[in-house]
Amino acid sequence: MTVVPAQQPGGGGGSSGLYDVLELVLxxxxxxxxxxxxxxxxxxxxxxxxxxxxxxxxxYLRFAEACNRLDLEAGPxxxxxxxxxxxxxxxxGARGKSKGALSGxxxxxxxxxxxxxxxxxxxxxxxxxxxxxxxKKEEHE
Amino acid sequence: xxxxxYGITASSRTDLPKDLGGVGDPPRPVRVLxxxxxxxxxxxxxxxxxxxxxxxxxxxxxxxxxxxxxxxxPMRFGSVAPDDDTVTGVLAERGEHxxxxxxxxxxxxxxxxxxxxxxxxxxxxxxxxxxEIRAMTQxxxxxxxxxxxxxxxxxxxxxxxxxxQEAEDATDVQHTLEPVADAVSVGPDSTGWLANVSFLVDxxxxxxxxxAVEQLRKGxxxxxxxxxxxxxxxxxxxxxxxxxxxxxxxxxxxxx
Numbered sequence: 498m499t500v501v502p503a504q505q506p507g508g509g510g511g512s513s514g515l516y517d518v519l520e521l522v523l524x525x526x527x528x529x530x531x532x533x534x535x536x537x538x539x540x541x542x543x544x545x546x547x548x549x550x551x552x553x554x555x556x557y558l559r560f561a562e563a564c565n566r567l568d569l570e571a572g573p574x575x576x577x578x579x580x581x582x583x584x585x586x587x588x589x590g591a592r593g594k595s596k597g598a599l600s601g602x603x604x605x606x607x608x609x610x611x612x613x614x615x616x617x618x619x620x621x622x623x624x625x626x627x628x629x630x631x632x633k634k635e636e637h638e
Numbered sequence: 639x640x641x642x643x644y645g646i647t648a649s650s651r652t653d654l655p656k657d658l659g660g661v662g663d664p665p666r667p668v669r670v671l672x673x674x675x676x677x678x679x680x681x682x683x684x685x686x687x688x689x690x691x692x693x694x695x696x697x698x699x700x701x702x703x704x705x706x707x708x709x710x711x712p713m714r715f716g717s718v719a720p721d722d723d724t725v726t727g728v729l730a731e732r733g734e735h736x737x738x739x740x741x742x743x744x745x746x747x748x749x750x751x752x753x754x755x756x757x758x759x760x761x762x763x764x765x766x767x768x769x770e771i772r773a774m775t776q777x778x779x780x781x782x783x784x785x786x787x788x789x790x791x792x793x794x795x796x797x798x799x800x801x802x803q804e805a806e807d808a809t810d811v812q813h814t815l816e817p818v819a820d821a822v823s824v825g826p827d828s829t830g831w832l833a834n835v836s837f838l839v840d841x842x843x844x845x846x847x848x849x850a851v852e853q854l855r856k857g858x859x860x861x862x863x864x865x866x867x868x869x870x871x872x873x874x875x876x877x878x879x880x881x882x883x884x885x886x887x888x889x890x891x892x893x894x
Binding site: 517518519520521522523524525526527528529531532533534535536537552554556557558559560561562563564565567 | 646697719793
């Protein structure tokens with residue numbers, strides 16, 4: 498299989514998250530009624546990460562706890578997170594290591610996939626509790 | 639043998655990559671079916687095709703490669719025709735529509751932007767802008783974290799403030815990038831992003847678009863912005879707002 502990541506013209510700024518592209522592949526695009534669509538049974542794990550804040554007692558307590566831990570004197574700092582990481586991978590990919598970069602991302606996706614399924618089945622309530630942090634954890638693991 | 643369809647492009651194109659591998663294991667070779675001015679990128683459809691990661695990847699890779707040098711109307715993943723003749727039949731029957739879409743999207747690519755909050759940064763913002771929350775946080779700390787009720791009340795206020803910030807930031811994302819795009823398609827709600835918006839951008843304006851994204855990043859340090867592109871125009875293949883698809887929300891809505 499030939500693998501080419503989405504190009505980044507003009508360098509910088511973008512990050513190519515495989516997950517994000519797959520969402521488009523599944524959700525958007527042309528649908529022609531003369532064709533049959535492959536059953537998407539089993540694909541719901543793509544939607545596991547509820548990362549917007551959901552109002553619930555669990556969430557309230559978690560946020561109260563987060564506020565208590567927050568260093569009130571420090572300014573808002575942005576931890577170097579996933580976007581930067583992926584950005585670097587993508588850039589090196591564009592310089593000729595595209596295959597490695599993409600399959601690396603694919604591994605991440607696969608792991609997220611697996612972990613999500615386990616979480617989803619074993620501890621469905623964890624989803625809301627983990628809330629905004631869920632996604633980052635998954636992508637790092 | 640049924641036929642898997644990746645996308646539709648102009649049959650006059652001579653720059654289509656050769657030897658593309660499509661869905662299936664081993665990957666089925668991608669073929670070009672021509673009908674008049676149109677061409678469909680297809681391969682044999684494997685038996686028991688499932689929406690696995692590698693298949694989704696194969697689909698998007700074929701479209702990324704074919705769309706790198708020219709316009710392709712991407713099919714949604716998983717479109718299977720009974721045979722090649724059905725595909726060319728559709729191209730013949732609805733040719734004018736697809737030709738019009740190819741003209742409308744010529745030279746344009748999609749950038750998908752997703753935004754989430756960087757939690758710690760957004761909490762700093764909420765505390766800085768809301769003296770009541772700040773005071774309550776400090777009071778709770780002095781009493782060793784506060785009682786269950788106190789924590790609940792603080793948390794409820796913080797969550798309300800964060801949600802208000804989410805709505806404000808979603809508007810900001812769209813309004814900042816809209817002027818540098820030709821069209822906007824807002825993704826389905828409830829996918830877990832505070833903003834999930836696709837922008838149709840002229841290839842020649844890609845740098846302008848990315849500069850606007852950088853400005854958005856600088857002005858909103860509490861936002862995690864994920865930008866994907868250039869991509870084939872998945873969200874713009876049909877005129878008007880993209881059809882809200884429930885296909886990924888669960889197996890129950892999948893069409894057989």
